[in-house]
Amino acid sequence: MNVKFVKSVVKLLNKEVQDYINANLKADLHSLLLKKSPFPEVSMQEIVQQIKGKQVAEKKFPFLLKHGIIFPPQLNMEQSSSEKTALYKSQILKGKKFIDLTSGFGIDAYYLSQNFEEVTLIEQNTELLEIVEHNWTVLGRKARFINRKLEDFLNENQEHFDTVYLDPARRDQNKNKVFLLEDLSPNILEIHDNLLSISDQVIIKLSPLIDLKYLVSVLPNIFRIDIIALKNDVKEVVVFLSKENKNGIICNCVNLESEESTFSFTFGEEENAQSEYSEPEKFIYIPNNSILKAGIFNLISEKFQLKKLHSNTHLYTSSEKDEDFPGRVFEMEVIDSKKIKKKYQFNIISKNYPLKPEEIKKKYGLKDGGNNYLIFTQSKKGKIILKSV
Numbered sequence: 001m002n003v004k005f006v007k008s009v010v011k012l013l014n015k016e017v018q019d020y021i022n023a024n025l026k027a028d029l030h031s032l033l034l035k036k037s038p039f040p041e042v043s044m045q046e047i048v049q050q051i052k053g054k055q056v057a058e059k060k061f062p063f064l065l066k067h068g069i070i071f072p073p074q075l076n077m078e079q080s081s082s083e084k085t086a087l088y089k090s091q092i093l094k095g096k097k098f099i100d101l102t103s104g105f106g107i108d109a110y111y112l113s114q115n116f117e118e119v120t121l122i123e124q125n126t127e128l129l130e131i132v133e134h135n136w137t138v139l140g141r142k143a144r145f146i147n148r149k150l151e152d153f154l155n156e157n158q159e160h161f162d163t164v165y166l167d168p169a170r171r172d173q174n175k176n177k178v179f180l181l182e183d184l185s186p187n188i189l190e191i192h193d194n195l196l197s198i199s200d201q202v203i204i205k206l207s208p209l210i211d212l213k214y215l216v217s218v219l220p221n222i223f224r225i226d227i228i229a230l231k232n233d234v235k236e237v238v239v240f241l242s243k244e245n246k247n248g249i250i251c252n253c254v255n256l257e258s259e260e261s262t263f264s265f266t267f268g269e270e271e272n273a274q275s276e277y278s279e280p281e282k283f284i285y286i287p288n289n290s291i292l293k294a295g296i297f298n299l300i301s302e303k304f305q306l307k308k309l310h311s312n313t314h315l316y317t318s319s320e321k322d323e324d325f326p327g328r329v330f331e332m333e334v335i336d337s338k339k340i341k342k343k344y345q346f347n348i349i350s351k352n353y354p355l356k357p358e359e360i361k362k363k364y365g366l367k368d369g370g371n372n373y374l375i376f377t378q379s380k381k382g383k384i385i386l387k388s389v
């Protein structure tokens, strides 16, 4: 760690400065930035960066809410994984040597490397890596921190690793979001062969927007894909690669912090699956977003023996309730639109229906919320409205 960095850490960790940061955790940061710093040796920007860091940490990585932790600029925290998704990924990993080639703020590395004896972190951003090294010391974790471009490291590297992890940066030069493999930093397609030559297993975190068929077509060595949602919000698509020829690609649809169990299937199974169709029966099923992301619309019908309402409506139905379905299940009845009374309160869901929930709310004069649901959708017979009973 360089002297300048150590000095700035000492200043930020000064008791009065920390007390000021903690007293302003709920302050309006824009107004705070306009004020003069009460400490001649620490700027208001530096103080606000730490306050912002603690605010983000509270939601995203509470394990860092400890005395002595230093937070980087906001963009570095936005790019980090959350503690919860990192913890999920860590559960399956174990070995001797682990390397994270895109350390960033090191949240993934911290969790994923827990069950490894030797840990290496590569990061091109000097200040960021210094912060990570400092924080890991505070947390009592050891690693080798290498401040280099990973391509240069890979070109010279002679070591073999049990697991190589990458979470490529998904912003271009103009800070716009990108997600195709060749647009990421690093360009995964360029280093693909090199990665597989130094490791038994390569794990890459990708955008939830990435198309799975595209992924499988450009990365020939995938043996596993995890679609990870947190409270039904798809956060990550994680691919596992190995140079060993494994049989088929296992896909896992995960919804963390829900009661729903993981649904696993083999990539390609959807192609041979078929749905049966029906008008709504007693129960209506809405698959969770990790299932929808996987695009297994017929497979889910086949596996759970549920009937689909329409080829473009990803809603399913049955007369008996299936408690194991990875998604929401409602008991519902079809109703006539004339029976919808103004000012009634409903949660409105629109699926394969010409109007959005906001427009439906306006059209029928409904209020949002409450415990009852209305689903506006289409079955094979045409537009229908379903009401929870």
Ligand SMILES: C[S@@+](CC[C@H](N)C(=O)[O-])C[C@H]1O[C@@H](n2cnc3c(N)ncnc32)[C@H](O)[C@@H]1O
Residues within 6 Å of the ligand: 079, 080, 081, 082, 101, 102, 103, 104, 105, 106, 107, 108, 109, 122, 123, 124, 125, 128, 148, 149, 150, 151, 167, 168, 169, 170, 185, 186
């Ligand atoms: C999305 S962030 C990683 C976040 C990390 N997984 C976490 O949980 O905190 C990606 C990081 O990769 C670094 N990076 C991108 N391209 C790189 C390269 N060619 N060599 C080294 N580091 C690189 C960026 O500087 C950035 O900090």
